[in-house]
Amino acid sequence: MASLNNPHVTRRRRIGVAAAAAGLLAALLTAGPAAATPEPGDTPAKRQGVSASQQEEVREAIRSGETPGVDEIVHSKNVEHLANIPKDALKGLNTDLAFQGKYAFAGNYDGFRIFDISNPKKPKTVTQVLCPGSQNDISVSGNLVFLSTDSSRSDNSCSSTTQPATEKSSWEGMKIFDISDIRNPKYVAAVETACGSHTHTLVPERKNVYVYVSSYAPLAAYPDCQPPHDGISIIKVPRKAPQKAAVVDFPVLFPGGGNPGGGPANPDLSETTGCHDITVLPSKDLAAGACMGDGILFSIKDPEKPKVIDRVQDNVNFAFWHSATFNERADKVVFTDELGGGSGATCNAEVGPKRGANGIYEIKGHGDKRRLAFKSYFKIPRHQADTENCVAHNSSLIPVPGRDIMVQAWYQGGVSFWDFTDSSNPKEIGYFERGPLSTTTLSTAGSWSAYYYNGHVYSNDIAKGFDVLRINDRRTDPAKWFHQRELNVQTQPDYL
Template structure:
């Protein structure tokens, strides 16, 4: 939210009111446990840890919901005090099973292990402006863009021309129910937003790009504000410090009043950048800098380089940008009217307060089409393009984006000439015109769900049910800071590549195949076998594919059991199958670098032993055989008789003669 709204917040409530917003205060954490005296001096006054999130209250403003979208959960804003804008929600960041929700009064920690039942783990009162947030492991970083009396959480706002403090606050989230204030870093012009960038030279730290812009008379924040770079050691956040500073417009002409085009938008003069989106895997970043956009190289993240400066006569306030996954296109958002008017009406047309799609080719941005939500909003509503992020769908450029009281929109920017809305979530108006803005600040895709931060109402959880988003739902990034886009690789869509070496194959995890041997299948009939993996083979709950390697085809998709096993899964394999060995591979989407190999053996059938049939009367061969046997028996009998007669004759001749 732009700094122009600061005047509306000068009547901010005192720190005691911040504490009264929290239902169950507990003692602040002892920062000395981290060995940091500075951290102890600024520890938050209280941390609320409710036993469970409250059930959603009945709301007569039932939302309109588009096709292929399901509203699965709502949680009230735990900071809210009526319609006081000092307690509205802002941006989101994700780490593991938790989403961090920024707030003008501090931040909340939600457990989203069950997305349909978010549980509030903690609320941390620590005011200082819109509270843009990031989360890296157990480290939470919060932007402070209000001039405060000190870095402490109980500080109060002071005039910009008085001695003040603003910058970054850093918290330890090791215990999500009791976040601990670990450190603070003062920056020249505070931090309206910030962007986390991994340091390729040192995995133990991250770099934080601090975006802010000057806003008139100020003790520290005047002229054109540079990009400041803060180093945050993840294991020692109390050592965080500014390590670099860069004037992105050095050698360029920043947008000024003289650059306004007759009939164009009332574009703000550039005194710094509002937001920066990094794409570390591509070495690129987009800077939205009030009057213009910048394309940056961050191949060396300590030394960003401006590749291109772009302007658009229709854009009044360059708010933020989003890359597609291939870095071949981007979308810039225009926050016309600073979020205080309804630009989603015929009076503003389709090209102002909208999204502007640009094509990125050969390192250059070229303008394309605009997009505005097709649902006209009433003049009681504030509606304009605001924060959002990429939904990872292979081959498509689809984003989820907030439109304040225009709600949530899912937009397909794949066709550069014809962006189209796929679905939406839109609450009716609050029923009256609020002094401050309202509605959905931001919405992002995380682990198969959309999470939307509603400024007054709280947290909304949505699920995309259209099969188009099946691949997106398989991603569990483990962490998401939307201003630092991850690169998505749909590993499970490509057939696994098995090693050819015998030893390398033997080193793969064994996939159990039952039966392991079957006889040769001579017809097109299918064959059924079962496969399984023991506990610990996969990440619990991850999705795994089983591939039939001869056809390079996934023949089953299974969710791993809570113990990491692959439950017995029946496969139907196509025939015919000649004798030989056939590979089966199981691969999880989170653990795609690990393969499990099973082998199905197809054997030649053993020829059966044929019994000798009995002789048949009419068979001449069998007749000769029988006759031969009979003749042989007769001859044998005659031979025996001759032998017997001869023996008798011999005995008679040997006997003595008898007298007359």
């Protein structure tokens, strides 16, 4: 059996396994987990029991070799596991990633951690910042780091505590840090946004950074999150005066209402009450939004006035439109479906290959007449145990000229490399994963984000920490020639 200390083990898994605030600590020594309550689309912190028969199925799958052992690392022959840095002071759930120069910025429900990745085989912690808040989705632009807070807090400080959203004084939204001194980030601004900030997307300009804030799940009892919540908050941040950051608009994306959700054909389908995530392609003035029950394509020629140009639904197979990725030529969009909010064991024969998967759409037409046309689904071809949360999650394009290849996180389904150059016949070309965290409970774990950055893949595992991978494959080798100074995956660069 392989261990974390012996990661270079390859074993194929067979298809068909049974179903600016007080309290900011820039150099952190100890921290307790944030008492954040995940909302739909989050991964819950609780462990869920599974039946005795399911437990036995998991154990039998491990004995037979169909499933890796607990915490055992397996990967395809073309993938190397170079490093793992376990959690340290920040004990919450690891979340998203961003990159700048030789640094990786890793979100965590308790704050964020900065790594020096100049030697990808030996990442080093630069600093850890304690600033609890659900999600802590993270981005970086110039000297500024942006952090999403999507849990109701007592105030906007980094020493805040949880407080009911029914109280008007509660706060959630965007936090902004200055990283001019990379070892000592300085909290410089906070902007409250309606329904908080589940995720955010940067639209950077020379003088300003626009922040598209995605949030959802309004309730009449919440003073700062009132229905209908059918749009996004737009924050304008002056680079030279980030303390002046403010909401400049709340454009309505669904003036006639979004998908009502539910229905006999798909009771898991989410009602659209906002967006979960947005990816922008600034070079093309284009954006794609994953908005719970809807997928949208919109123009961002005027970053303060985004304009929806097409909208699609999948009321049979998609449950929760989670995120979006453009291909290199911007004539395709891959939308992900986070069936079960990331908490379910949905990578099995019972759920099947079309639910909790990716939907590949081609973009037809030009300008404001562009339309999204569905082509196919993609889901990892390796069934997971009933104690493994697994579903499509965060991904990035691998910049290979003339081909459409992505790397993607699947929670405990691991990291998948897959090719969708042929939109109708996508296929996996490599993978990395760990065995289940437990054989008795469905536990929150696995890769939250897996992104390609300057020759390597970096994964933020919810439970196990920061992983570094490398793929050695003729199909992806050309990407090694493409280097960038900064990467926020939801602000997609022009690879051409």
